[in-house]
Amino acid sequence: MENSFIIQIDHLTKRFPVGKGYFTALKDISLSFGRGEFAGLVGPSGSGKTTMLNIMGSLDSPSQGTARVMGQSVSELSHKDSARLRNRHIGFIFQTFNLLPVYTVFDNVEFALLLQKIPSARRKKMVMDALEWVGLTDKAHSRPNMLSGGESQRVAIARAIVKKPEILLADEPTANLDAENSHHILRTMQKLNEQLKTTFLFATHDEKVMQYLKRKISLRDGRVEKDEVAETINL
């Protein structure tokens, strides 16, 4: 990498076609994130948080400006390369968990490793390690419909971290959880961030999440309103 930043956004603008015109979701944003950050994009609905996360996850590309992830410019990546970037370096956690319902917990977590063609024995160990991280080894053979919301989100975390990604993008990860489960999940993420040095980037407007963030970037109408380091965080 050319510098110490794991993600570098430079004068990024994103427009979406709407009818005959365009809607500008992100306007001239410049940001950078270093390794091991625990940061969040906060703001109301429609402020551009998810669009920003999608671009950082190489699921979308900027209309103007650049977004470099792991040293690679997202807009210059081929489909194949951006898939490889996601597979090797980026994990996703979704608001609605999005576990594959017909597969067991083990299968869900294993899937990303299957794509990397990791041998079976090593894959099994990695899956069980990830489940141990989130405290769900006893649920390995359960189906998602047998899990609570908190357990489902922990499986989603295990699925995201099993390949040991450098970056973990979480879009409203606690939106469907009660307070107790939210704190449990956030503490798990905090622990992973500290011990594995994974960079966590959240898109949220949940106050509970904000208590844990070390850095808060406030977005409003597609612009960065504030970028602040938290003075106190929930430990």
Place this chain on the structure above:
Amino acid sequence: MIRFLLKGILRDKSRSVLPVLVVSLGVMLTVFLSGWVTGVFGDVIDMNARFNTGHVKVMTRAYAHERDQKPNDLALLGTTELIRQLEKDYPDMQWVERIYFGGLLDVPDEKGETRAQGPASGQAVDLLSPGSREAERMNITHSVVSGKMPQRQGQALISHEFAERFDVKPGDPVTVFASTMYGSMAFKNFTVSGTLRFGNAMLDRGAVIVDIRDARQALNMEDAAGEVLGFFEQGKYLPGKALEVKNSFNRKYSRQEDEFSPMMLTLGDQEGLDEMLAYSESVVGIVIFVFVLAMSLVLWNTGLLGGLRRYGEFGVRLALGEEKPHIYKTLIYEAFIIGLIGSVLGSAIGVGLSFYLQEHAVDFGSMTENMGMMMPSEFRAVVTPQLFYIGFIPGLFAMVLGNALSGIGIYRRQTARLFKELEV
């Protein structure tokens, strides 16, 4: 990855049950219809060959020209020598003489006066020579309803229908009135050895079966026969081989300018059977084409609905770093696996059904009794080696094609849009 896909197929019933049912049904129908069509057409052709056309047939040119009327005045002469020559030229074939004649069958009372009379459709075949396979070839032995096969000259088998109508029993005398080869009136007394029913209205109507020696005597046809039929040893009609034999025979013996010179026709040359053979082959092709088309449309639709339902799954898989072509490829693998399962199931049911209808024929006697064409009254399917694989063509092709078409949607959608649909 294959294990992963298999788990998905087996556990996600909505992904697999409907397509497996559609494929199984289509394959079952394809296999069964192929077996049925092959069986029915095969039976019709085989029956025509045994009773009428042979695999090849030798007649005089003049007789061939009017062969529908079976004109014995134009019959082949010197058939003993002709057969000797045929056996020498084509040693892997069997050659038999046949005489067909029409006339009246007269049933006398105890005083010898006519008690009843009806039209007779006579067939003279070699029933009495040791080693003759004519009775077996024409299924005469198994068609005897009462009495027994002729044991010596002067005995005849008559249609069971005729016997019932005129109250004739085995052992009763009957007289056949016909005309000789030279056009004069002929009559000969026979003793009814038995009654028979072929199960074909055309054959059963006034049938009289006698030994060829008796017919020769009665019709003044010594060393003559209306037709000489040739059969391949395997018992199956081989169109290429038959054409080869026909061409070589006609080159050697047939002369355009001599209407009494012998000429050979193949089975396909007679009674429009060539068209029927071609039709039977094309019907199987048409059946497969129709089912591939119909099933592809259904499976395309099923694939589209399934694809829409699975956009969330595709979004997750893209987020986890799977490439679009890989997702598309796995869809095709899934389609192949489902197609394979459906094809195996459908083929098993189709072959089973065909086997059942091979063993238990369906009686269409009431529909075929007035047909001018020689058709069996019972139709049956036939299990051929082809049935074990033919269903896999529509089964796999339609499933893969249907899913390949519906899967194009993945390419058309932008990654971020697929991903966004996760949240819907």
